[in-house]
Amino acid sequence: MYIKDLYAISPQKTHDLSFENGDWLVFNEFIYKAIEPSYQDIIPASQLRRMGKAVRMGIGVSLPLMGRNPKPDGIIFGTANGGLEDCIKFLNQIVEYNEGTLTPTNFVQSTPNALAGQVALISENMGYNITHVNGSLAFESALLDASLFFDEHGQEEKTILLGAVEEISDYNYNIDHLGKRFKQELVSNEDLLYSNTPGSYCGEGSTQFFLSNNPEKSLAKFSALKQSSCLSKNEIGDFVLSFLAEQNMNPEDVDCLLLGKNGDSLTDSWYDELAKPFGDKPTVYFKKSVGEYRTVSAFASYLAVQLLNGKAHHLIENGAAAEPRTILIYNHFDAVRHSLILIQK
Amino acid sequence: MTTNREELIVEFKEHLIKYLNLLDLTPADIKNDEVLFGGDLGLDSIDSVELIVLLDREYGIKIKNPTEGRQILVDVNTIVDYIVANRTK
Numbered sequence: 001m002y003i004k005d006l007y008a009i010s011p012q013k014t015h016d017l018s019f020e021n022g023d024w025l026v027f028n029e030f031i032y033k034a035i036e037p038s039y040q041d042i043i044p045a046s047q048l049r050r051m052g053k054a055v056r057m058g059i060g061v062s063l064p065l066m067g068r069n070p071k072p073d074g075i076i077f078g079t080a081n082g083g084l085e086d087c088i089k090f091l092n093q094i095v096e097y098n099e100g101t102l103t104p105t106n107f108v109q110s111t112p113n114a115l116a117g118q119v120a121l122i123s124e125n126m127g128y129n130i131t132h133v134n135g136s137l138a139f140e141s142a143l144l145d146a147s148l149f150f151d152e153h154g155q156e157e158k159t160i161l162l163g164a165v166e167e168i169s170d171y172n173y174n175i176d177h178l179g180k181r182f183k184q185e186l187v188s189n190e191d192l193l194y195s196n197t198p199g200s201y202c203g204e205g206s207t208q209f210f211l212s213n214n215p216e217k218s219l220a221k222f223s224a225l226k227q228s229s230c231l232s233k234n235e236i237g238d239f240v241l242s243f244l245a246e247q248n249m250n251p252e253d254v255d256c257l258l259l260g261k262n263g264d265s266l267t268d269s270w271y272d273e274l275a276k277p278f279g280d281k282p283t284v285y286f287k288k289s290v291g292e293y294r295t296v297s298a299f300a301s302y303l304a305v306q307l308l309n310g311k312a313h314h315l316i317e318n319g320a321a322a323e324p325r326t327i328l329i330y331n332h333f334d335a336v337r338h339s340l341i342l343i344q345k
Numbered sequence: 346m347t348t349n350r351e352e353l354i355v356e357f358k359e360h361l362i363k364y365l366n367l368l369d370l371t372p373a374d375i376k377n378d379e380v381l382f383g384g385d386l387g388l389d390s391i392d393s394v395e396l397i398v399l400l401d402r403e404y405g406i407k408i409k410n411p412t413e414g415r416q417i418l419v420d421v422n423t424i425v426d427y428i429v430a431n432r433t434k
Contacts, residue, residue, distance in 0.1 A: 045369070046387045046389075049365070049366040049367060049368065050366065050391070097402065100401070101397070101398050101401045101402070101407075102398065103364065103394075103395055103398045104391055104394050104395065104398075105366070105391065105395060108391070
């Protein structure tokens with residue numbers, strides 16, 4: 001699957017490409033909120049007033065991307081929670097108004113597939129349209145689906161808009177915070193990995209890719225994907241080595257690692273375990289930039305494509321990767337759901 | 346409960362802006378005789394459901410007959426007239 005184009009709204013300034021060109025925002029906050037562009041020139045006001053944040057961010061990424069590319073044959077999104085804020089508003093209304101007359105907008109906006117539907121409606125796209133909601137592997141499921149879509153169509157040239165979106169909901173953040181998923185104390189994202197306390201910081205955003213099975217003028221390609229929900233820490237080495245072996249590769253063939261370390265003292269050791277066979281490979285810890293959320297691997301993929309195209313090298317730690325051509329992303333959520341994504345030039 | 350008609354008009358417009366998320370408008374921007382549907386406000390069928398919910402929640406008015414609804418949800422004047430005559434709270 002070849003990546004022809006990409007765009008993201010994130011807590012960093014990806015919307016105006018400052019981030020890719022060396023800008024990096026330092027956060028001293030519990031929540032890393034996405035920096036949203038002005039939507040007035042992108043989304044009609046009559047539609048914008050009904051959009052929740054997830055849909056707004058998603059459309060804000062989709063429309064510029066669709067505007068500079070031909071109409072895709074499919075729209076595939078992944079989101080763990082969709083428009084969670086509006087969803088909870090709607091659920092609260094059911095209680096508040098004793099299951100009486102309910103206002104439709106919150107409901108319309110809160111379904112996870114609202115974004116893919118809105119993109120299709122606005123762009124009059126009648127093609128394949130699906131949203132994967134497989135929790136913290138939702139983006140990986142969407143990626144797998146895109147791969148199957150291209151396989152199904154053989155040599156016939158096809159294109160897909162692939163993406164992910166996640167928003168921070170106040171209600172849900174509070175629940176997760178009480179559950180100690182997020183840190184109780186404040187540490188700058190510069191020092192996130194040295195905090196030595198449980199939990200991380202919450203992020204959000206939308207990342208999307210314009211994919212094709214035609215390699216011409218591509219920025220990079222999604223080469224392979226592997227996911228698991230049943231791994232123990234002592235199996236993680238075999239997990240990555242067998243993944244590379246399936247691609248006829250070994251750790252030396254990987255130029256740069258993108259690891260999802262998030263400063264959680266309870267689960268960060270999994271990343272150290274995975275990184276052992278790679279020695280001192282150049283590494284990027286992408287959650288220092290955007291925080292933790294369930295479809296953050298889409299942002300990691302975005303970052304990988306930038307690195308493969310000579311951008312965002314200011315984020316590389318453990319030495320420099322002069323011209324990386326092969327990048328491996330490893331991410332896990334709560335040390336339960338794990339994924340490996342291989343992206344190559 | 347607001348009983349003065351002018352105050353009621355302003356209150357209703359504030360509800361209208363909140364329920365329909367017309368955040369770039371103020372009550373003064375909405376004329377009392379401005380057609381709500383098919384006019385400059387650009388309201389649509391989903392907004393009509395929001396208006397029905399607004400009338401139920403804020404004024405205890407239930408509109409169940411679609412024909413009746415079309416005669417009430419014309420402009421701010423017709424809605425406020427109906428509120429004055431039928432409100433239960």
